[in-house]
Amino acid sequence: MPDDWVGGTSIRAAVADDVADIVRIERQSFSRPWSARSFHDFMRTPSAFVIVAAPAAHPVCAYAVAYVAADVGELANFAVAVDARGKGIGRMLLEAVLDRARSLGAASLFLDVRASNVVAQALYTSTQFIEVARRRDYYAHPVEDAIVMRRSLP
Numbered sequence: 001m002p003d004d005w006v007g008g009t010s011i012r013a014a015v016a017d018d019v020a021d022i023v024r025i026e027r028q029s030f031s032r033p034w035s036a037r038s039f040h041d042f043m044r045t046p047s048a049f050v051i052v053a054a055p056a057a058h059p060v061c062a063y064a065v066a067y068v069a070a071d072v073g074e075l076a077n078f079a080v081a082v083d084a085r086g087k088g089i090g091r092m093l094l095e096a097v098l099d100r101a102r103s104l105g106a107a108s109l110f111l112d113v114r115a116s117n118v119v120a121q122a123l124y125t126s127t128q129f130i131e132v133a134r135r136r137d138y139y140a141h142p143v144e145d146a147i148v149m150r151r152s153l154p
């Protein structure tokens, strides 16, 4: 694997051939993973975008799915492969999501995160997301609250 992950990593729009890699990461990351079809559907949705991070000469190691309706964006899915975590890839991809959402007219970006997911919350908080609500018992496997976070995009 590359020494300089972030420097050697490109971010681009996902294509259909990326979905197998995306689903592999999805299954490592979530107890109720999305299907391949869900990713294909988002890739065909005009108001949505799916972007991936790929280190030079390596397969896709992270992805994000988001959509924008009017001036409100939503980060719907976001994960980094287990062996690529802690190297700055998640932060890099999240910044790309913010840029893309802003360019599509979003004035703010919302997301849901499990209450126990302190790693993701640390990333979001350090990227100026703030908690705006809680959804009680929103998640299954295990049942858990969602924290709703919002980042304004001036």
Ligand SMILES: CC(C)(COP(=O)(O)OP(=O)(O)OC[C@H]1O[C@@H](n2cnc3c(N)ncnc32)[C@H](O)[C@@H]1OP(=O)(O)O)[C@@H](O)C(=O)NCCC(=O)NCCS
Pocket (backbone or CB within 6 Å): 029, 078, 079, 080, 081, 084, 085, 086, 087, 088, 089, 090, 091, 092, 112, 113, 114, 117, 118, 119, 120, 122, 123, 126
């Ligand atoms: C959350 C996730 C996307 C972060 O991606 P990553 O590439 O590991 O994150 P980065 O290396 O860019 O680190 C960004 C920040 O996350 C936090 N972080 C990363 N790893 C951490 C760890 N092991 N412990 C605590 N905080 C951590 C830190 O705030 C870090 O910033 P810093 O490096 O300036 O301290 C990744 O852990 C992941 O895919 N988790 C499983 C899926 C998931 O939870 N998705 C989000 C659902 S809402």
